[in-house]
Amino acid sequence: MVPLRKAKAPAPADTPSARTPRQPRGEARVESILAAAAQLIAESGTAAVSMHAVARSAQTSIGSMYHFFPDRESLLDALAERHLQSIRAINQTIADITPATWQALSAHAAIDRLVTPFIAHLRRHPDFLALMHGRMSTQEDADFIRGIRRMLAARLPRVPARRLDGYAAVMHALAAGGMHVGYERAPGRQDLYLQEIPRAIAAYLAHVEQGG
Template sequence: MPPQKSTSGTAATRAPRRQRGRERVAALLAAAAACFVEKGYAGTTMTEVAARAGSAIGSLYQFFPTRELLAQALLDDCTDDLYGRLQRLAAQAPALDTDRLGATLIRLLVDFRRRHPAFVALIESAPIPIAQALAVRRRVRAELQAVLAAHAPWRDARELHAAATVAQQLMKAAVAVNAEPGMPGRKAALDGLRHALQLYLREALAR
């Protein structure tokens, strides 16, 4: 984790140099994720995070001087994982048929949100600048465009950008369906979204 300035420029995270330090940071981030999911950003205190990690409060402040920087580091970890998933899919995309690609895309964001519940908690409750949230959305769309370009290199950039935008919206719809508590017919709805994306990609990416 590289050093990172806060939005005020008055504090920065400290990158651990040794394995023990990296393990401690990982434990602190895992504890923070659990606290943010349970209590939201506003309800979480640095004292609670340190206690949950079994760490001294001074150790937490050593690496994350503010709650804002702690939340930012956790968001960075989440988005790095999401971008990595999309980049790995781009490497596989030339070998996938279009239906398999569509099904994989629908699952990808659902699986990511399940793996990182703190991502949603922070996006919804932490004081994240609008520009940053927009940058994440655009980066995801760009990574999706790279996936589609690897699968259908004969399509031009404008067509691929439009297809990436449609895919992104259907993926977000699948996340919403999967996250709704007690939703009847959840599997059928997810299957419908998968089928819709597959049909769309067959036409949008055809030679």
């Protein structure tokens, strides 16, 4: 449920990437660098991220920065990959929910199981929207839509597949579209959007289940 633009193109094979630390001290340094980058993004957007700015914020040398991250883009990519790993884990958790569980939940409870993990991630990581806007992989987005589709199939077993696909597309649009508007046009009211978007999706699901 992330505001999406065209996904970032894969990097060429010769594009430099982050170096994996081999010692605990190096791991701690990388954690500090990534945390500093995330904080800068949360406060001022990705434009605020430069190698020197992150080094100052992380209280590390510019040499250490370049030791682990060849350039600014590799730093942003490393931070984005962490978010993607979390999104993949959330999608897998949703995929593991059984049809019987989906059927036993109310519409609001079902949407809570579907959407709340993403909301929680966004709240824990205020850098997420600014960093991932335009970087989200189409695979993670497709997995989220499949999760919606499985939930609908379990709850509406008599509804034709094509109609379920349409319902899933609308629910995804409510989530991703709502966050897109919130990020682009009302950045100071993102908490309101995070609170109200699940309610809107739950109301839509309840309407559909009542034969609307």
